[in-house]
Amino acid sequence: MPSALPSAPPSARVISIANQKGGVGKTTTTINLATALAAIGKRVLVIDLDPQGNASTGLGIPRAERRVGIYDVLFDGMPLEDAATVSTVPNLSIITSSVDLSGAEVELVTSERREFRLREAVDKSALEYDYVLIDCPPALGLLTLNALVASHAVMVPLQCEFYALEGLSHLVRTIERVKRAFNPDLDIHGVVLTMFDKRNNLSDMVAADVRGFFGEKVYDTVIPRNVKVSEAPSHGKPVLIYDMRCPGSQAYIHLAGEVLRREKRLSA
Numbered sequence: 001m002p003s004a005l006p007s008a009p010p011s012a013r014v015i016s017i018a019n020q021k022g023g024v025g026k027t028t029t030t031i032n033l034a035t036a037l038a039a040i041g042k043r044v045l046v047i048d049l050d051p052q053g054n055a056s057t058g059l060g061i062p063r064a065e066r067r068v069g070i071y072d073v074l075f076d077g078m079p080l081e082d083a084a085t086v087s088t089v090p091n092l093s094i095i096t097s098s099v100d101l102s103g104a105e106v107e108l109v110t111s112e113r114r115e116f117r118l119r120e121a122v123d124k125s126a127l128e129y130d131y132v133l134i135d136c137p138p139a140l141g142l143l144t145l146n147a148l149v150a151s152h153a154v155m156v157p158l159q160c161e162f163y164a165l166e167g168l169s170h171l172v173r174t175i176e177r178v179k180r181a182f183n184p185d186l187d188i189h190g191v192v193l194t195m196f197d198k199r200n201n202l203s204d205m206v207a208a209d210v211r212g213f214f215g216e217k218v219y220d221t222v223i224p225r226n227v228k229v230s231e232a233p234s235h236g237k238p239v240l241i242y243d244m245r246c247p248g249s250q251a252y253i254h255l256a257g258e259v260l261r262r263e264k265r266l267s268a
Helices: 026-039 054-058 070-076 099-109 114-124 142-150 168-181 201-217 227-235 247-267
Strands: 013-017 044-048 092-095 131-135 153-159 187-196 218-224
Touching (some): 013 142, 026 054, 044 054, 099 142, 201 218, 227 247
């Protein structure tokens, strides 16, 4: 019988941002959604579960300062509160990734309760957040499995390109298997269309296909292709801090509003 959903932090909603395809905007969505939620007073924790560590870089945490992180939580039993680093964004903290995480998939294979490492850390945490957002690696391996087992819901960024839906059925099947085996209440929170180019008919066609496939699960907000969104990580800032008035920033603000409205309906 699967055990109950994560119970700590007590008030936190845990959402994984996942897609096994790379380059679809997972990290960009994670850090900018987190920033938008933090800007309206929500307490947010980002967990950088990708060995590339791009979420850590995007929130301005230099590699030299990542002395502890999610590897220490998964393999050394470090409490989340001891691994969290306060970012420069008010109300927003991050548990960083590091190069040590690159071998985690292999190490987890022989670990006891390997699927539950992150969930157990969340259960034991004394931290209190409104949202915990997990930036998953671009693969459906044991790290992503840990994220899904620890989460209440999954957000799926989907690039507006020709092969957008290719492989997505694999992710959906994985989510269904996790629900059956480990986490019965896990659900897809929503699908967010990224890198939308309104000058390109293909973007409209892909959006129509995705909405036809997922229906109301697709957020109304689409994230446009925007040079400021691409530039911001090189400055170690979310685009909302780098240029709040650009179209990309405004889109993430609208997405945060949609997320909160869905959350309100779910809790009603």
